[in-house]
Amino acid sequence: MTILLPGLLDTDAIRKDFPILDRRVHDGKKLIYLDNAATSQKPRQVLDVLNEHYEQHNANVHRGVHVLAEEATALYEGARDKVAAFINAPSRDEVIFTKNASESLNLVANMLAWADEPYRVDHDTEIVITEMEHHSNIVPWQLLAQRSGAKLKWFGLTDDGRLDLSNIDEVITEKTKVVSFVLVSNILGTVNPVEAIVRRAQEVGALVVVDASQAAPHMPLDVQALQADFVAFTGHKMCGPDGIGVLWGRQELLEDLPPFLGGGEMIETVSMHSSTYAPAPHKFEAGTPPIAQAVGLGAAVDYLTSIGMENIARHEHAITEYAIRRLQEVPDLRIIGPTTAEDRGAAVSFTLGDIHPHDVGQVLDEQGIAVRVGHHCARPVCLRYGIPATTRASFYLYSTPGEVDALVEGLEHVRNFFG
Amino acid sequence: MTILLPGLLDTDAIRKDFPILDRRVHDGKKLIYLDNAATSQKPRQVLDVLNEHYEQHNANVHRGVHVLAEEATALYEGARDKVAAFINAPSRDEVIFTKNASESLNLVANMLAWADEPYRVDHDTEIVITEMEHHSNIVPWQLLAQRSGAKLKWFGLTDDGRLDLSNIDEVITEKTKVVSFVLVSNILGTVNPVEAIVRRAQEVGALVVVDASQAAPHMPLDVQALQADFVAFTGHKMCGPDGIGVLWGRQELLEDLPPFLGGGEMIETVSMHSSTYAPAPHKFEAGTPPIAQAVGLGAAVDYLTSIGMENIARHEHAITEYAIRRLQEVPDLRIIGPTTAEDRGAAVSFTLGDIHPHDVGQVLDEQGIAVRVGHHCARPVCLRYGIPATTRASFYLYSTPGEVDALVEGLEHVRNFFG
Amino acid sequence: MKLDSMYQDVILDHYKHPHGRGLRDGDAEVHHVNPTCGDEITLRVRLSGETIEDVSYEGQGCSISQASASVLNELLVGKDLGEARRIQETFLELMQSKGRIEPDDAMEEVLEDAVAFAGVSKYPARVKCALLSWMAWKDATAQALGEGSENTARKTA
Amino acid sequence: MKLDSMYQDVILDHYKHPHGRGLRDGDAEVHHVNPTCGDEITLRVRLSGETIEDVSYEGQGCSISQASASVLNELLVGKDLGEARRIQETFLELMQSKGRIEPDDAMEEVLEDAVAFAGVSKYPARVKCALLSWMAWKDATAQALGEGSENTARKTA
Ligand SMILES: Cc1ncc(COP(=O)(O)O)c(C=O)c1O
Ligand SMILES: Cc1ncc(COP(=O)(O)O)c(C=O)c1O
Secondary structure, X not given: OOOOOOOOOOHHHHHOOOHHHHOEEOOOEEOEEOEOOXXXXXXXXXXXXXXXXXXXXXXXXXXXXXXXXXXXXXHHHHHHHHHHHHOOOOOHHHEEEEOOHHHHHHHHHHHHHHOOOOOOOOOOOEEEEEOOOOHXXXXXXXXXXXXXXXXXXXXXXXXXXXXXXXXXXXXXXXOEEEEEEEOEOOOOOEEOOHHXXXXXXXXXXXXXXXXXXXXXXXXXOOHHHHOOOEEEEEHHHOOOOOOOEEEEEOHHHHHHOOOOOOOOOOEEEEOOOOEEEOOOOHHHOOOOOOHHHHHHHHHHHXXXXXXXXXXXXXXXXXXXXXXXXXXXXXXXXXXXXXXXXOOEOOEEEEEEXXXXXXXXXXXXXXXXXXXXXXXXXOHHHHHHOOOOOEEEXXXXXXXXXXXXXXXXXXXXXXXXXXX | OOOOOOOOOOHHHHHOOOHHHHOEEOOOEEOEEOEOOOOOOOOHHHHHHHHHHHHHHOOOOOOOOOHHHHHHHHHHHHHHHHHHHHOOOOOHHHEEEEOOHHHHHHHHHHHHHHOOOOOOOOOOOEEEEEOOOOHHHOHHHHHHHHHHOOEEEEEOXXXXXXXXXXXXXXXXXXXXXXXXXXXXXXXXXEEOOHHHHHHHHHHHOOEEEEEOOOOOOOOOXXXXXXXXXXXXXXXXXXXXXXXXXXXXXXXXXXXXXXXXXXXXOOEEEEOOOOEEEOOOOXXXXXXXXXXXXXXXXXXXXXXXXXXXXXXXXXXXHHHHHHHHHHHOOOOOEEEEOOXXXXXXXXXXXXXXXXXXXXXXXXXXXXOOEEOEEEOXXXXXXXXXXXXXXXXXXXXXXXXXXXXXXXXXXXXXXXXXHHO | OOHHHHOOHHHHHHHHOOOOEEOOOOOEEEEEEOOOOOOEEEEEEEEEOOEEEEEEEEEEOOHHHHHHHHHHHHHHOOXXXXXXXXXXXXXHHHHOOOOOOOOOHHHHHHHHHHHHHHXXXXXXXXXXXXXXXXXXXXXXXXXXXXXXXXXXXXXXO | OOHHHHOOHHHHHHHHOOOOEEOOOOOEEEEEEOOOOOOEEEEEEEEEOOEEEEEEEEEEOOHHHXXXXXHHHHHHOOOEHHHHHXXXXXXXXXXOOOOOOOOOHHHHHXXXXXXXXXXXXXXXXXXXXXXXXXXXXXXXXXXXXXXOXXXXXXXXX
């Protein structure tokens, strides 16, 4: 039976682009991949570009006058143009390629550690994050706080999985140098109210960093509309290859702030006594960058754009709404996070009675259903809701209502197994 | 005419593994790829593994109980085993995956910046490098010196392109905390005398960091024989994908030293107030690692091992000897670096009268010959020898004597063009 | 079904009815965490000479890690240290066998209920769950004997 | 041969016999570097009111960057600033055209010898060589006029 929901994409066609979705597991069971918040699968269109790159154009970028070097450079820098357009960056030079979102976030924290005034984070200043951050947006700031003496503060969460901004004026103060928060939570699914936070941060002159790792793959992302100073995301969650991430930053900040990693490609001129640095983005790209991976990310951006980010968001909204409804029919199932599809991404976390998520995941896997279990690199959220871990199903442009049904059936089976 | 030199590999067979070597450039000219020190080409065997990974096993590693996550984890950690065996590491847990050699070197510099005694680099201490380092082994130490107040010192070079160790006892002193040097120079080709430097460093209790970026691809690398504390290299120069590097470090150091990047995967447990870290190597691998790239590097290591690193070294030695001899027949050509093939890698830099290397490279390119021109991320070497830049031809396991001949003919053409 | 090889009845029994759960007096206490999944255990050991008087514990985790702690309590309490170490080593060997060891009678004699974990060794992600309490016990015993922690150095941010 | 479109005789002539090379008195001096290849130029501008009295320079680089500085000297010295700016902008437009602009008579009238660089615009790696002296001139002129450097902020390690 095919379930029709308003806003669904033509998943029959889309799924043909993803070779891995034909995979069979555990003696022939169809793979039902619901672990998209961890990483997405890659379409043929991206894999073809990777192959073509290595088979036809592979060379190190910049500094080369030979054909391959020029082609590789044009492809690499072309990928930067594509990413810049994808996020509506005012300038392509504001797009820095990193290895993943974690490096992007650490890059910002380290720039601020070594920055001159007015950006410098030191013992007199405060850093603000939230309780729903991914560890990659917690630990860099803990390290910065510990090493600089700055104070780390955070927004708490409401019972229904939203940011508690009721005390915003006490959390973000004149001492706040930087506010870093997640746009879409990878564990709760919550989409956070950017505007309120940005407005307060701007009032006190704090920089705003947005972790868009779970937003870039799933909805239109416009860095100008966000009004943030930095936006980080990661390629492997948005149909791109592993090993590539992005940091977008406002041009004047990239000019003013010091480099992070030192090495080839990021310099203007080097002597043994001192060095000067190239302008951004190169200043922040030390060493041979992930060239093929950037090119692959460019192809992923083309792929997503051809389908349309609005359409993908609509599809996921429909699937998420359906999933929340169906999951709530499962006895003893408790959704951790918003229980409506409003302001909500396509990751749905839940507990199932007192069956441990590890056991839930194992029994689902046996049926071919791939979900993630654990604290999803957001352990403070588990602490907040007094649970050891959750089971998380997360959807993407190729997910179908039928897969939601399979999950629900699978959970019934889990209950019977441990019943 | 086929030139036979003792020690050559069967390049006819090997070249069939590298699809790009069939590429034609500039209206049908055969590609002669002599830019291997910048990056190597990738064999079919590596590309196939990359494809298979994305089409069959793609998932995020660790924390997963589903089939794909277990497969991806086994493949990723299996690549670590392969790399550990390739460099004869005492333990697989000493192999850290980074994005490139530059990140590996920055990782060490940053660990030392934040380390406790006895490792901490501060204003009372000294850092030692050499004048022939790649910028990626200069700038991280300049940044560390600048930020910690430590003094940066270096070994100079002799006229024939070797390290001048005559003043080793003044350069490496009781104040020296770390000595970092390149095993094989990417611009001069020089293979450096590790033992003498390590012995002196050990005398004064300094850590030794070896930049093996141009060694790992070309000769057997045994980290235990080196007796270094850290060894860095990069995947893309050794038949592996872009976006993957390695840092090997001695276990007890990895246990004692603080982390660098913070985030997912590198933690043991996180609360908003504090975090503890996983044991190495994970402690140093924040965020989703370059999974497919590590797997690809594992395949590259398999490929190189199947041919044999001793055999590759012998092949390159023969080609380099031949190239040095033939190049010296070109009027006005001056080799920058050792003019014998002893203790020498397969990168040969030279100047050609007063024709600027850019112009040399451009005219060679027109003939299908890809060389690199510029300062090769080693500008202090150019300053040392009073030249603006060099042209560099660099060879690998698929390079042939015929390609050397083509280069020599190409250079004649360059001379005529600008004559 | 392949799952049944992991979730043996013995294991599910121990999970639902754990032995010796709860924290009681001890000579040493350790807290271990499985960083790849967040399972945690606090475990105390009480010795009387060479004899293990008690192993008490508290923690959270999946059926495998919980059952494993329960089995450990049942197996080790009352044993002398030499024998307990042999049991621990045999269990470790079994768990690291990737499903390649089919427990024989001799092994079954040593491990008793713990042989039921043989099936878990085929699931790399779960092996650490099964080993969590055993590693904690080893560490706590070393501490109780004044040998210091074998825990690898972990620093607090 | 395609190469000839880059290495026009005019360019090779300027390269071998550069105009106005050497550093002479000026109102402002700048030092520019092409980080992607290491070409360097030190350039001084001397103004007298709106008139460019002299552009003197010293540097190292390939035939393209050297010839370009020589052509610049020949073209701009003696011109008034408005005209010089128009020439600079036209040259920039040509160089950024990726070979898509075929210089017409009007352009040739503005650029004179500099139209020979049209072929260079097809080689992305060399465009910066051709522009190096022109960017330096623009920057030095701004400084001479007290407008401050347009150079992006670069910090010293
Ligand atoms: C000697 C040496 N060290 C370090 C590097 C840096 O490697 P990567 O650019 O991959 O970081 C290179 C290559 O560029 C090199 O040749
Ligand atoms: C919200 C969020 N932030 C950051 C990250 C880190 O991304 P990566 O692991 O690619 O660095 C992730 C994904 O794991 C995430 O979901």
